Amino acid sequence: xxxxxxxxxxxxxxxxxxxxxxxxxxxxxxxxxxxxxxxxxxxxxxxxxxxxxxxxxxxxxxxxxxxxxxxxxxxxxxxxxxxxxxxxxxxxxxxxxxxxxxxxxxxxxxxxxxxxxxxxxxxxxxxxxxxxxxxxxxxxxxxxxxxxxxxxxxxxxxxxxxxxxxxxxxxxxxxxxxxxxxxxxxxxxxxxxxxxxxxxxxxxxxxxxxxxxxxxxxxxxxxxxxxxxxxx
Amino acid sequence: xxxxxxxxxxxxxxxxxxxxxxxxxxxxxxxxxxxxxxxxxxxxxxxxxxxxxxxxxxxxxxxxxxxxxxxxxxxxxxxxxxxxxxxxxxxxxxxxxxxxxxxxxxxxxxxxxxxxxxxxxxxxxxxxxxxxxxxxxxxxxxxxxxxxxxxxxxxxxxxxxxxxxxxxxxxxxxxxxxxxxxxxxxxxxxxxxxxxxxxxxxxxxxxxxxxxxxxxxxxxxxxxxxxxxxxx
DNA sequence: GATCGATGCGTATGGGATACGCTTTTCAGC
DNA sequence: GCTGAAAAGCGTATCCCATACGCATCGATC
Numbered sequence: 413x414x415x416x417x418x419x420x421x422x423x424x425x426x427x428x429x430x431x432x433x434x435x436x437x438x439x440x441x442x443x444x445x446x447x448x449x450x451x452x453x454x455x456x457x458x459x460x461x462x463x464x465x466x467x468x469x470x471x472x473x474x475x476x477x478x479x480x481x482x483x484x485x486x487x488x489x490x491x492x493x494x495x496x497x498x499x500x501x502x503x504x505x506x507x508x509x510x511x512x513x514x515x516x517x518x519x520x521x522x523x524x525x526x527x528x529x530x531x532x533x534x535x536x537x538x539x540x541x542x543x544x545x546x547x548x549x550x551x552x553x554x555x556x557x558x559x560x561x562x563x564x565x566x567x568x569x570x571x572x573x574x575x576x577x578x579x580x581x582x583x584x585x586x587x588x589x590x591x592x593x594x595x596x597x598x599x600x601x602x603x604x605x606x607x608x609x610x611x612x613x614x615x616x617x618x619x620x621x622x623x624x625x626x627x628x629x630x631x632x633x634x635x636x637x638x639x640x641x642x643x644x
Numbered sequence: 645x646x647x648x649x650x651x652x653x654x655x656x657x658x659x660x661x662x663x664x665x666x667x668x669x670x671x672x673x674x675x676x677x678x679x680x681x682x683x684x685x686x687x688x689x690x691x692x693x694x695x696x697x698x699x700x701x702x703x704x705x706x707x708x709x710x711x712x713x714x715x716x717x718x719x720x721x722x723x724x725x726x727x728x729x730x731x732x733x734x735x736x737x738x739x740x741x742x743x744x745x746x747x748x749x750x751x752x753x754x755x756x757x758x759x760x761x762x763x764x765x766x767x768x769x770x771x772x773x774x775x776x777x778x779x780x781x782x783x784x785x786x787x788x789x790x791x792x793x794x795x796x797x798x799x800x801x802x803x804x805x806x807x808x809x810x811x812x813x814x815x816x817x818x819x820x821x822x823x824x825x826x827x828x829x830x831x832x833x834x835x836x837x838x839x840x841x842x843x844x845x846x847x848x849x850x851x852x853x854x855x856x857x858x859x860x861x862x863x864x865x866x867x868x869x870x871x872x873x874x875x876x
Numbered sequence: 877g878a879t880c881g882a883t884g885c886g887t888a889t890g891g892g893a894t895a896c897g898c899t900t901t902t903c904a905g906c
Numbered sequence: 907g908c909t910g911a912a913a914a915g916c917g918t919a920t921c922c923c924a925t926a927c928g929c930a931t932c933g934a935t936c
């Protein structure tokens with residue numbers, strides 16, 4: 413099936429129904445996208461080449477282009493496919509807990525698929541998967557009494573924070589020590605006195621640095637709560 | 645000058661002094677990096693190719709490799725070079741205002757150099773430029789009475805939010821309308837009822853959606869303030 | 877069974893990164 | 907000044923990648 417519009421909207425939301433005529437396809441967009449995600453998860457996004465992908469699928473390279481307009485579009489579809497189906501959110505009694513679980517789910521997604529971080533920071537059009545996820549949380553938040561427009565702002569805020577905190581390094585252990593490894597050089601300590609002082613102090617409370625996502629998330633929720641309470 | 649270690653640490657922090665011997669270089673790493681940044685700013689990161697860059701510099705392609713180990717490393721250097729010199733922060737009387745300006749400065753950087761967003765979400769080692777910026781804010785925060793370790797956590801939190809909010813689309817006008825354009829289709833409205841309800845409501849308070857960075861930043865600062873006050 | 881329309885895919889093209897090795901240039905030490 | 911070590915500059919060749927084009931193939935509809 414050929415895509416007519418070249419915009420992302422057409423790509424993500426366009427009519428994908430097949431006219432009855434013509435040869436039915438063995439390859440499907442879904443298979444292609446799923447395999448590409450598998451490669452990206454296992455070997456990194458830079459290993460997702462049309463050739464490698466076609467080999468895995470047992471097809472010719474150019475066959476892929478019957479189902480996907482190009483490489484860039486494939487990556488966009490890969491991203492949206494990660495959010496196919498509702499997000500796995502535990503039950504909660506307060507909107508604050510819903511947002512807490514939402515934040516953890518979002519960062520969990522990016523930690524499981526680090527290649528998606530890049531896509532998330534550049535996507536321009538919301539796809540059906542992402543729309544489904546957002547719709548789902550908004551439903552939960554609404555049911556717990558959070559006004560609609562505030563709910564959207566809250567979700568966007570938590571989203572932004574989670575996305576920004578999701579740097580690949582965050583996932584690994586001992587990352588902060590590595591991040592600040594340059595301070596081992598005494599000259600660097602003199603060049604960056606405040607930073608050196610701070611990190612020396614902070615290595616005592618190492619926990620904080622390692623868990624800065626949880627720390628920040630709680631702060632974000634505190635801030636949202638304060639704003640929403642003031643509104644009520 | 646050839647780089648021995650292939651790690652980012654060596655790249656960013658390694659000894660770059662030149663032994664007296666040998667031909668002095670016309671090209672310098674600084675010139676190369678600066679030109680690459682100029683290309684990325686004007687034409688996008690994907691237009692920064694070794695060939696294009698060499699042409700601009702009036703040199704041969706392979707000459708670049710005498711000063712930079714490879715393309716990936718060049719991009720890392722480009723990123724860090726954006727933070728060469730102290731950040732431009734207005735004077736402020738409270739640590740809250742310092743953090744507010746910090747957040748705006750950081751997102752301003754990413755809005756001015758959208759290609760840097762991708763790098764920021766993947767960088768693993770802090771370079772001298774970034775260290776200088778962080779050291780600078782920490783100095784300001786410390787002078788206004790914020791304890792050192794809390795300052796670092798606060799800066800990291802604001803950083804994460806700014807980075808996550810810095811999607812390229814954020815800069816443009818009318819982006820939220822485009823982002824939700826799929827809701828124009830009545831079928832989508834039925835499929836995503838909560839989202840449809842919310843956005844219909846939200847388009848009344850369009851301001852909020854367009855300025856969600858400012859909104860979120862204030863919430864983050866509220867949350868940090870609450871936590872820090874409770875500590876004191 | 878003829879036809880139309882879609883699929884599968886081989887080949888060719890143009891670009892990109894970079895390994896290798898040769899040439900050129902400079903300065904340290906004589 | 908001369909000489910040679912050391913570093914810079916860079917042309918060539920190689921390999922990988924995305925993708926335009928066109929042809930062969932296949933199935934459902936008529």
